[in-house]
Amino acid sequence: MSGCPNDTLRIGLLGCGAISQFAHLPALAKARGVRLAALCDGAEDLLQTIGRRNGVQRLYTRYEELLGDSEVDAVLIAAPDPFHVPLALEALQAGKHVLVEKPLSDNSVDCEALVRAVRETGLKLQVGCMKRHDPGIAYAHEFIRDRLGPVFSVSGWYRDTSFRPAIQETLLPPLLNSAHSVRPRVDPKGDRQRYSLWTHSAHLFDNLLFLAGPIRAVTAKLARLDERFSWHGVLEFADGGVGNFELSVKVNEGWSEGYIVHGAGGSVHVETFIPFYHRPSMVRAFDASGALSTTPLGEHSNPFKNQLEAFARAVREDLPPSPDVYDGLAVVRIIEAVERSVTSGERIEIPPTVRPTDASR
Numbered sequence: 001m002s003g004c005p006n007d008t009l010r011i012g013l014l015g016c017g018a019i020s021q022f023a024h025l026p027a028l029a030k031a032r033g034v035r036l037a038a039l040c041d042g043a044e045d046l047l048q049t050i051g052r053r054n055g056v057q058r059l060y061t062r063y064e065e066l067l068g069d070s071e072v073d074a075v076l077i078a079a080p081d082p083f084h085v086p087l088a089l090e091a092l093q094a095g096k097h098v099l100v101e102k103p104l105s106d107n108s109v110d111c112e113a114l115v116r117a118v119r120e121t122g123l124k125l126q127v128g129c130m131k132r133h134d135p136g137i138a139y140a141h142e143f144i145r146d147r148l149g150p151v152f153s154v155s156g157w158y159r160d161t162s163f164r165p166a167i168q169e170t171l172l173p174p175l176l177n178s179a180h181s182v183r184p185r186v187d188p189k190g191d192r193q194r195y196s197l198w199t200h201s202a203h204l205f206d207n208l209l210f211l212a213g214p215i216r217a218v219t220a221k222l223a224r225l226d227e228r229f230s231w232h233g234v235l236e237f238a239d240g241g242v243g244n245f246e247l248s249v250k251v252n253e254g255w256s257e258g259y260i261v262h263g264a265g266g267s268v269h270v271e272t273f274i275p276f277y278h279r280p281s282m283v284r285a286f287d288a289s290g291a292l293s294t295t296p297l298g299e300h301s302n303p304f305k306n307q308l309e310a311f312a313r314a315v316r317e318d319l320p321p322s323p324d325v326y327d328g329l330a331v332v333r334i335i336e337a338v339e340r341s342v343t344s345g346e347r348i349e350i351p352p353t354v355r356p357t358d359a360s361r
Contacts, residue, residue: 010038046180119356
């Protein structure tokens with residue numbers, strides 16, 4: 001294994017909050033080629049309980065101690081958003097590979113610092129936009145790449161349901177909390193409009209990049225009704241295609257997410273489900289003759305498990321992670337452009353994300 005000394009990637013989990021309890025810990029228990037080696041959380045009572053439940057003995061209340069543990073090859077950063085970049089930078093400097101929750105940051109300047117750190121260390125950094133590892137979206141990506149040719153029309157929508165709390169209460173175990181949890185100085189959820197945009201559109205725009213390629217400009221509008229938000233916009237793709245997006249929060253219907261891509265060689269329709277269903281996206285793909293191809297069955301549909309296995313392969317075999325730090329930066333630049341366009345009413349050009357080489361992608 002080129003990236004760590006064992007065939008199994010030993011992972012230290014930074015943060016024992018909701019996303020870890022609901023998604024990452026169950027995935028770590030099932031993923032092949034990885035092992036949960038250590039846990040870190042500032043709340044010792046929560047840390048001890050989570051450690052006991054998951055059979056983990058290497059427990060740390062200080063992240064510096066986990067980063068100094070020679071029995072840890074990589075870290076999964078599942079701490080609150082403002083901690084993503086600082087923890088990722090320190091992990092890379094400590095010689096650890098990094099899988100970090102999305103969004104990578106709430107500003108592109110911090111992301112650019114992380115890009116430099118990845119280049120300097122040569123370590124792997126993967127962003128936790130796990131929907132790329134949904135078998136349906138992966139299948140759509142391959143169909144578009146191999147058979148669609150030039151893309152001229154793209155649509156993407158993400159409508160978060162007002163019934164999400166009831167759905168999660170039904171599907172997920174009770175959340176363990178602690179009064180001693182370490183929280184950011186400024187609560188990112190305090191500004192509901194900004195939080196809703198950043199936390200949800202990170203998935204939407206990452207999937208649009210994955211399916212249709214780089215975006216060079218955006219024009220966006222926002223409607224707000226109390227705590228309900230709806231962003232709509234026009235996207236200009238670097239290869240000449242045009243698209244539209246919708247991000248709506250607290251709609252009074254079921255979860256709705258999907259993508260439509262039209263190219264010279266066919267069309268692809270994707271319907272994506274709420275992540276905790278662990279149900280692969282439904283895909284209808286048409287070639288230029290009109291022949292229909294659908295998502296193959298039998299794929300493991302837990303994208304959190306799949307992203308861990310992909311991360312471990314990237315480390316073991318020295319492969320490019322997906323999404324990588326450049327994808328994370330590109331998504332942050334798009335979201336920044338949406339914010340600026342909503343404020344100014346203008347079309348905003350997005351700086352291209354330049355990689356050292358595209359040969360390995």
